Amino acid sequence: MKELFYFLVYPGLAFAATVGGILSWFDRKVTAWVQFRKGPPFLQPLFDFLKLLLVKETIVPAKGSVYTFLLAPILSLFGASISAVLVLLPAFGINAGFSGDIIVIFYLMNIPPIAYILGAMASANPLASVGASREIKLIISYELTFILALGAIIYKAGMSLSLADIIAAQSGGVFAGSVSGILLLIALLFCAQAKLGLVPFDIAEAETEINHGSFIEYSGAPLALIYLTKYIMLFTLPAFIAVVLFGGLSVEGPQIIYSVLKVFGLVLLVTLIRNTNPRLKIKQAMRFFLLWMNLFVIIAFVLTLFGL
Amino acid sequence: MALKDYVFKKSLWVFHFGGASCNNCDIEILDCLTPRFDVERFGIKLVGSVRHADVLLVNGSINVRDKDRLLEIYRQAPKPVLVIAIGACGCTGGIFAESFNFAGPVDKIIPVDAYVPGCPPKPEAIIAGIVALINKKKAEKEVEHAA
Numbered sequence: 003m004k005e006l007f008y009f010l011v012y013p014g015l016a017f018a019a020t021v022g023g024i025l026s027w028f029d030r031k032v033t034a035w036v037q038f039r040k041g042p043p044f045l046q047p048l049f050d051f052l053k054l055l056l057v058k059e060t061i062v063p064a065k066g067s068v069y070t071f072l073l074a075p076i077l078s079l080f081g082a083s084i085s086a087v088l089v090l091l092p093a094f095g096i097n098a099g100f101s102g103d104i105i106v107i108f109y110l111m112n113i114p115p116i117a118y119i120l121g122a123m124a125s126a127n128p129l130a131s132v133g134a135s136r137e138i139k140l141i142i143s144y145e146l147t148f149i150l151a152l153g154a155i156i157y158k159a160g161m162s163l164s165l166a167d168i169i170a171a172q173s174g175g176v177f178a179g180s181v182s183g184i185l186l187l188i189a190l191l192f193c194a195q196a197k198l199g200l201v202p203f204d205i206a207e208a209e210t211e212i213n214h215g216s217f218i219e220y221s222g223a224p225l226a227l228i229y230l231t232k233y234i235m236l237f238t239l240p241a242f243i244a245v246v247l248f249g250g251l252s253v254e255g256p257q258i259i260y261s262v263l264k265v266f267g268l269v270l271l272v273t274l275i276r277n278t279n280p281r282l283k284i285k286q287a288m289r290f291f292l293l294w295m296n297l298f299v300i301i302a303f304v305l306t307l308f309g310l
Numbered sequence: 311m312a313l314k315d316y317v318f319k320k321s322l323w324v325f326h327f328g329g330a331s332c333n334n335c336d337i338e339i340l341d342c343l344t345p346r347f348d349v350e351r352f353g354i355k356l357v358g359s360v361r362h363a364d365v366l367l368v369n370g371s372i373n374v375r376d377k378d379r380l381l382e383i384y385r386q387a388p389k390p391v392l393v394i395a396i397g398a399c400g401c402t403g404g405i406f407a408e409s410f411n412f413a414g415p416v417d418k419i420i421p422v423d424a425y426v427p428g429c430p431p432k433p434e435a436i437i438a439g440i441v442a443l444i445n446k447k448k449a450e451k452e453v454e455h456a457a
Binding site: 030034037038039040041042043045046048049050052053056057058059060061209210213214217218219220221222225 | 313314317318320321345348350351353357358359361362364386388389390
């Protein structure tokens with residue numbers, strides 16, 4: 003019963019989606035400020051979601067695989083919600099999680115992109131196939147960087163695989179305070195950017211080039227679920243980075259202000275990267291991660307071994 | 311029902327269909343999205359796939375080749391979808407009305423909800439057209455309630 007509450011209400015689906023919606027509004031508002039515009043109203047993500055869910059018709063492709071097409075958004079929503087729960091339970095100090103949950107979170111965070119690939123492949127649209135193939139290449143490139151960065155963090159935390167221990171290891175001083183920590187923060191931010199599908203790495207859903215790529219055939223309620231997944235991931239990934247590098251998100255008393263600042267600060271960085279960069283080609287993105295970012299993380303790892 | 315109408319009105323996603331246009335209307339439509347007019351204030355967003363669209367903006371004269379594509383795009387859009395004909399060519403045919411390959415103004419091919427005349431219409435006129443469309447939907451609702 004308690005697990006169900008964790009999953010559906012706090013800190014799972016309902017809570018993560020609400021905060022993610024607020025962060026999505028923040029992202030669009032900051033984008034507007036960067037471009038000297040006024041930007042959308044506060045409830046805009048809610049309006050978008052409700053419109054897609056309640057008003058619009060759902061069209062299924064005639065030649066595609068209908069069940070896979072419709073189940074893929076649900077699968078992505080489940081993956082995002084469970085990863086949000088597993089990140090936020092230790093982050094808020096509700097319970098300690100279990101040993102090895104960082105590995106489980108690493109795999110669960112891959113479920114939304116894989117679900118997008120399944121849905122795109124099931125939609126029988128050539129542009130969606132292009133989007134899916136780009137998404138696969140992008141996953142292959144950023145995953146190694148991500149796991150290397152997590153390896154460095156696990157080493158810093160004294161070879162512990164539990165998020166609660168990683169938070170406890172930072173009670174003396176956060177990991178982002180060291181040289182290697184800053185390098186890891188940069189690498190993880192770029193990985194988050196690629197996982198969220200935001201601008202330098204929005205190759206899989208380039209709306210001006212392949213018309214939203216993987217999501218081209220989605221309409222109505224399935225599209226609403228995809229947007230909900232995106233809202234949740236926009237909260238989960240910054241929360242995860244805040245846990246592994248900034249010592250968790252405590253919600254006790256005045257600590258809550260620092261937690262809010264951490265999440266909003268990380269989203270602000272992501273938004274500014276997205277607003278000041280052009281879209282890369284898939285070849286450039288793969289080269290960026292496989293060569294430069296991996297080299298970068300290996301340097302950070304070596305610095306970690308020397309205790310810097 | 312009121313909630314559905316309200317959220318639909320608050321989040322109109324626009325898909326842009328350019329017929330055989332001289333590109334003046336296209337530029338004026340893009341002007342609406344720029345910092346000076348910024349229609350994102352009202353939740354209006356340009357989308358790349360017609361499956362995500364709530365409003366179909368049609369401009370330019372529709373010639374014989376465009377006609378099938380316009381019909382196809384309209385059929386692909388998830389309903390409810392609103393159609394706005396922009397510019398003299400979209401509304402009436404403009405200077406191309408007597409042309410040999412002209413396939414009729416937009417409202418001969420698909421149902422049109424609002425017309426924004428002008429060659430090209432100013433961004434203010436396009437925004438006024440969208441406001442008029444929203445108010446028209448509201449007025450229709452009131453007539454239905456009274457009946």
